[in-house]
Amino acid sequence: MEKYKIEVKWSLIFAITYFLWLLIEKYLGFHSQKALQEPLFNLIFAFILLILYFFALKNKKEVVFNNQISWKESFASGLILSLLATVTTTFIVYVIFTYVSPHYFETAISLSKNKEFAEYNYNLPTFIKNNIFDKLSFGVVFTACISYFIKTK
Template sequence: MQNYTLHTMKKFAIEIKWGIRYTFCYLAWAILEKSLGIYGENMSFYMLSSLLFYLFAALIYTLALKEKKTHYFNGSMDWKQGCATGLYMTIVIALLMPLTQASLHELIAPEFFENMIKASKDKTSAATYFNLKSYIIQSIFFALSIGMVISAIVAYFVQTKKTK
């Protein structure tokens, strides 16, 4: 049983490593956003800033899939293998999202929800949407959905091209 567990961990070591790296990049981005006032006086740029992060997310997925292709698949990886690698990495990220969101909203930017509610036109609906429990749930499902989309796109470009 121990050998099987060790073998399984080695099989997914790259996905776990890059999922953790993604999480740290996400938190670093949040620190950058806070330092730029995105969670306060520059809140109008929050959506743009959030979208810009996904350029970095695509880079992280690209580096992860390239590493998996090189070090696990010996330089030859098809699209399905790339998608599977991305899926496993996405699962790691989704599992880390509750801790990530708690760190972000409790330690880095505790003012975030209050400021988002103040900036909203409908305060009642905003209070339901902008809270830690809601954001944890949203972040898990968003990580799963956007992670699969990014994985499929990156896998297409990283896959080994078939020669004719």
């Protein structure tokens, strides 16, 4: 586990950041009157993820690899980070939409013009599935790109 200490640290930073982001969404009205715009607003978080991935991989490069890292080493670290961040942020999604914004899905469905579509898309299992897919796919793509730019060997 010592080998993945930095990835664990950064996955917790990801989780805290995502928790704060979802709270901001709630207080800006994206869990109530603007519920249908929440998925679009949530895409902005991808830019924050990009920055977090950059600093996480840079941290790994400096601390573990003594500023000498290959693309493969950086990419492997980023994949592990992606998996850990997916687990932690999925837990955050569950907590937020179960305890902090428990009426979000009902609100989104009631605001929707297409109830059948809304009932299919606005529920906790779908949000959890989407979170897993989003965090893994963004993580892999961001890791591949950042690894290319920070590699030194």
